[in-house]
Amino acid sequence: MTTDAPAPQPTWTPAWDRAEGEERARALFAATFESPPDGVRSAPGRVNLIGEHTDYNGGLALPIALPHRTYAAVARRDDDLVRLVSAQEPSGVREVRLADAVPGAVTGWPAYVVGVAWALREAGHAVGGFDVAIDSCVPFGAGLSSSAALEAAVAVALDALFGLGLAGTVVDGAADDDAGRAALADLCVRAENEMAGAPTGGMDQAASLRARAGHALLLDCRDGAVRHVPFDLAAHDLALLVVDTRAPHSHVDGEYAQRRAACERAATLLGAPDLREVAQDADLRARADAALADQPDGEVLVRRVRHVVTEIDRVTAFVGRLEDGDVRGVGPLMDASHASLRDDYEVSCRELDVAVAAAREAGALGARMTGGGFGGSAVALVPAERLDAVAGAVAAAFDAAGLRAPAFAVAVAAPPAG
Ligand code: GLA
Numbered sequence: 145m146t147t148d149a150p151a152p153q154p155t156w157t158p159a160w161d162r163a164e165g166e167e168r169a170r171a172l173f174a175a176t177f178e179s180p181p182d183g184v185r186s187a188p189g190r191v192n193l194i195g196e197h198t199d200y201n202g203g204l205a206l207p208i209a210l211p212h213r214t215y216a217a218v219a220r221r222d223d224d225l226v227r228l229v230s231a232q233e234p235s236g237v238r239e240v241r242l243a244d245a246v247p248g249a250v251t252g253w254p255a256y257v258v259g260v261a262w263a264l265r266e267a268g269h270a271v272g273g274f275d276v277a278i279d280s281c282v283p284f285g286a287g288l289s290s291s292a293a294l295e296a297a298v299a300v301a302l303d304a305l306f307g308l309g310l311a312g313t314v315v316d317g318a319a320d321d322d323a324g325r326a327a328l329a330d331l332c333v334r335a336e337n338e339m340a341g342a343p344t345g346g347m348d349q350a351a352s353l354r355a356r357a358g359h360a361l362l363l364d365c366r367d368g369a370v371r372h373v374p375f376d377l378a379a380h381d382l383a384l385l386v387v388d389t390r391a392p393h394s395h396v397d398g399e400y401a402q403r404r405a406a407c408e409r410a411a412t413l414l415g416a417p418d419l420r421e422v423a424q425d426a427d428l429r430a431r432a433d434a435a436l437a438d439q440p441d442g443e444v445l446v447r448r449v450r451h452v453v454t455e456i457d458r459v460t461a462f463v464g465r466l467e468d469g470d471v472r473g474v475g476p477l478m479d480a481s482h483a484s485l486r487d488d489y490e491v492s493c494r495e496l497d498v499a500v501a502a503a504r505e506a507g508a509l510g511a512r513m514t515g516g517g518f519g520g521s522a523v524a525l526v527p528a529e530r531l532d533a534v535a536g537a538v539a540a541a542f543d544a545a546g547l548r549a550p551a552f553a554v555a556v557a558a559p560p561a562g
Pocket of ligand 1: 192195196197198199200344345346347348515516517
């Protein structure tokens with residue numbers, strides 16, 4: 145006789161409301177530095193709806209900002225010292241002199257904070273020392289861009305603290321100075337690439353700084369142009385379930401850099417400035433496979449390129465369906481994106497595949513990994529009344545596969561940094 149173990153209950157990761165997040169950062173600041181901060185700013189994590197590993201190829205991506213945010217309480221100093229503390233880091237207060245803050249000199253999480261100050265100074269902005277206390281409800285290492293949320297929160301906090309005038313204001317979930325925010329996003333990317341040493345593209349920082357509540361951000365990564373596409377799932381009785389697989393992942397490691405390098409090499413071999421060009425030039429696209437086939441790793445390059453060019457097509461199709469009101473019709477595009485990332489781009493993993501398959505079997509209209517991959521999170525488009533059932537089915541599938549219990553969140557398109 146067997147006894148049935150009780151079904152595992154899904155664990156949810158709720159977003160804090162803004163007042164709570166601000167109060168936490170303020171309290172940490174006051175307890176650490178024994179004075180109140182000058183102000184608190186915050187910035188969201190993101191999920192990408194579609195358009196994965198396209199940003200560094202000059203392609204299209206379609207992220208939304210999450211309601212989960214990172215909060216930065218800051219105060220100005222009159223020297224060049226940065227003192228940092230984070231509720232998520234047990235290491236206590238860290239101190240860095242801006243004069244010493246050069247690429248390679250700052251390690252760990254302070255690189256993301258100090259890196260933003262460094263990038264602003266490199267761009268000629270008058271940024272001096274400051275104290276900062278960080279608290280966050282963006283799950284760390286979950287592929288939801290906790291690092292971009294940290295950079296963007298610090299960027300808008302320093303913008304206010306030093307009167308840089310780049311971030312503008314956010315009214316009704318929309319920022320009023322997109323050009324200034326695009327400049328801040330570029331500086332956050334510099335911080336991440338050069339100070340933190342992670343060779344990521346620009347999607348995450350753009351999502352955190354330039355997204356709009358109730359909309360997905362159609363990002364053209366070639367020229368930085370954006371379009372805000374209405375994205376209100378509740379109006380269609382749908383919801384976006386985020387499955388944090390809790391499988392470890394890191395972009396600083398070599399796989400991400402290898403994918404990026406393969407794409408750049410393929411573009412060079414094809415005589416194109418980037419793979420976006422291949423996606424939109426029918427002639428180039430038609431001869432790409434043959435042109436790459438005689439490389440020693442030709443078969444791999446063909447698949448990498450195929451992922452990128454078909455993924456760019458899928459972003460366009462996804463936006464088209466949203467704009468036609470066919471929101472359910474985006475499901476098959478999500479499925480196709482996942483298959484392409486798994487088979488052609490090879491950035492999925494067992495946990496992500498289990499999450500996607502279990503969500504689909506339990507009634508999701510489409511599901512895919514989101515973010516860089518190799519762990520992190522998946523997203524599933526589900527009928528609103530099936531949210532708990534799909535989460536329960538995914539939790540049960542993880543349990544049955546002997547995997548660590550995942551965590552769940554609900555994604556709605558939330559306001560940008562501010
Ligand atoms: C990570 C990077 C982004 C992007 C995605 C994949 O999230 O930070 O720049 O390349 O992976 O789409």
